[in-house]
Amino acid sequence: MLDILHPKISNINKNNIDINLSEEKIKINIRGKNKEFFTKVGKILSIILPSETNTSSSNENYDVLWLSPDEWMIYFDENKNTNIFDQLYKDISTLNVGSITDISSQLICINIKGENIFELLSSGSPFNFEKFKNNVGSSTQTLVNHIDVILHHKSKNNVNLFVRRSFSEHLYEWLVDSSNFI
Amino acid sequence: MFLINCPFCGERDQSEFSSGGEAHIVRPKQPTELSDDEWAEYLFMRKNIKGIQFERWNHAHGCRKWFNVVRDTSNDKILSVYKMGEKPPVNYK
Numbered sequence: 001m002l003d004i005l006h007p008k009i010s011n012i013n014k015n016n017i018d019i020n021l022s023e024e025k026i027k028i029n030i031r032g033k034n035k036e037f038f039t040k041v042g043k044i045l046s047i048i049l050p051s052e053t054n055t056s057s058s059n060e061n062y063d064v065l066w067l068s069p070d071e072w073m074i075y076f077d078e079n080k081n082t083n084i085f086d087q088l089y090k091d092i093s094t095l096n097v098g099s100i101t102d103i104s105s106q107l108i109c110i111n112i113k114g115e116n117i118f119e120l121l122s123s124g125s126p127f128n129f130e131k132f133k134n135n136v137g138s139s140t141q142t143l144v145n146h147i148d149v150i151l152h153h154k155s156k157n158n159v160n161l162f163v164r165r166s167f168s169e170h171l172y173e174w175l176v177d178s179s180n181f182i
Numbered sequence: 183m184f185l186i187n188c189p190f191c192g193e194r195d196q197s198e199f200s201s202g203g204e205a206h207i208v209r210p211k212q213p214t215e216l217s218d219d220e221w222a223e224y225l226f227m228r229k230n231i232k233g234i235q236f237e238r239w240n241h242a243h244g245c246r247k248w249f250n251v252v253r254d255t256s257n258d259k260i261l262s263v264y265k266m267g268e269k270p271p272v273n274y275k
Contacts (some may be wrong), residue, residue, distance in 0.1 A: 053191055068245035069190055126195030140191075141244045143198060148243055 009110065009172045014179040016116045019172070022109035022160060028074045028085055029067075032098025040091050041098075044084065045074065054132075056139045056152060065139040065152055073150065073162075075109070107150070108168035110161045112175070116182045117159055121151070123178055133157075145174045184258045189265050190245045202238030204228045205250045206270065232256050234274050238266075 011020040030041060030049075042048055050057045050066045057064045061080050065073045076084075085102050093100045112120070118133045127142035138153045147170070150162040163171050187193045210216055210224055229235065237251050252262040252274050262271045 068247055071245075126197045128193075142194070143243050 009108075009169070012176050012179070013114075014176070015182045016114040017120055017179045017182065018111075018113040019175050019179065020111050022111040024078045025075045025104070025109050026078055026080075026082065026085070027103045027107050027109075027162070028088065029071065029101045029103045030074060030088065030092070030098060031071045032092065033070045034097065037092060037098040041088070044087050044091065054138055054140045056137050058137070063152065063154070065150065067141060067150070073103070075160075075162075106164060107162040108165050110163065110168065110172060110175070111158070112161055113158045115157055116179075117157055119182050120175065120179055121159070123182070124174065145171060145178075147171050184260065186239060186251065186260060187263050188241045188244060188247070189249050189263055190247050191241060194241070194244060198241060198243040200240050200242040202240055202248065205236040205238045234261065236270055236274075 009019075009021040011018070013019075032038070032041070038049060045059075045062055045064070047057050047059050047062055047064055049064055049072050053066060055066050062074050062076045062084075065075070067073055074084075085100065088100045092098045118129045121127075121144060122129050124145040125142055127140060132138045132140060132151070132153060136153055136155055139151060141148070141150050143149070144161070144163075147163060147167045149171070152160045152162075154160050161171075184196050185193050186196055186199055188199075207224070207228075210220075213221065216224070232255055235253055235255050237253055238248055239251050240246065240248050248266050250264050250266065250268070250270065251260055252271060253260055261274060264271065
């Protein structure tokens with residue numbers, strides 16, 4: 001049975017792979033196309049939304065992941081600026097400039113670190129990690145063990161994996177089990 | 183299994199995509215003026231050819247965008263990929 005906020009995930013270290021539940025993060029999905037949208041988001045977050053496929057932008061407060069040509073995900077630690085959603089919603093959603101959705105409860109962030117993490121992910125994913133692992137800041141949406149995930153290459157051999165809460169425990173168990181065979 | 187070059191995300195495995203069937207089927211402007219046979223023709227009848235076919239695909243486990251593909255159904259070779267709203271490449275007609 002899952003906890004309301006966290007699935008039953010404990011920290012694991014096997015074969016140079018660290019798997020742990022990341023501290024609770026705020027995740028915001030933003031969608032928009034027009035110039036006004038980009039200007040407002042840039043002004044509120046002090047960050048330029050990544051326009052290049054499978055990339056991300058970061059500053060000291062936020063990480064922004066490219067999801068599709070008109071969709072991004074912002075995530076940041078819960079203890080950082082908590083009223084950013086209200087600001088974005090007020091300036092963008094209510095004025096129909098774009099769409100802002102708080103998806104913090106939808107996704108769980110599992111942090112995977114270590115030298116062999118890409119071997120682990122490759123063992124259950126159709127995605128080619130060759131380019132991804134050499135570029136810190138890359139992001140992608142793909143399947144791992146047939147489960148939809150969003151991956152962010154945060155720093156060298158350190159990946160934040162976002163998965164739907166209901167799949168998180170199952171995926172975690174698969175990651176732990178598969179790390180035995182790397 | 184084959185690779186599809188998503189116009190937004192790049193080359194990905196087919197398992198990340200879902201097929202949307204034949205492309206470029208135009209909805210009749212006046213459905214009420216059609217006979218039942220003509221409406222059924224539009225709604226249900228699809229080409230299922232061995233050879234070059236124009237199809238819609240959706241990158242369901244990626245960017246979730248729709249796009250068009252020209253695929254040779256006899257060998258699953260993707261000949262061309264183009265975005266929704268773009269005209270199909272003439273050299274495959």
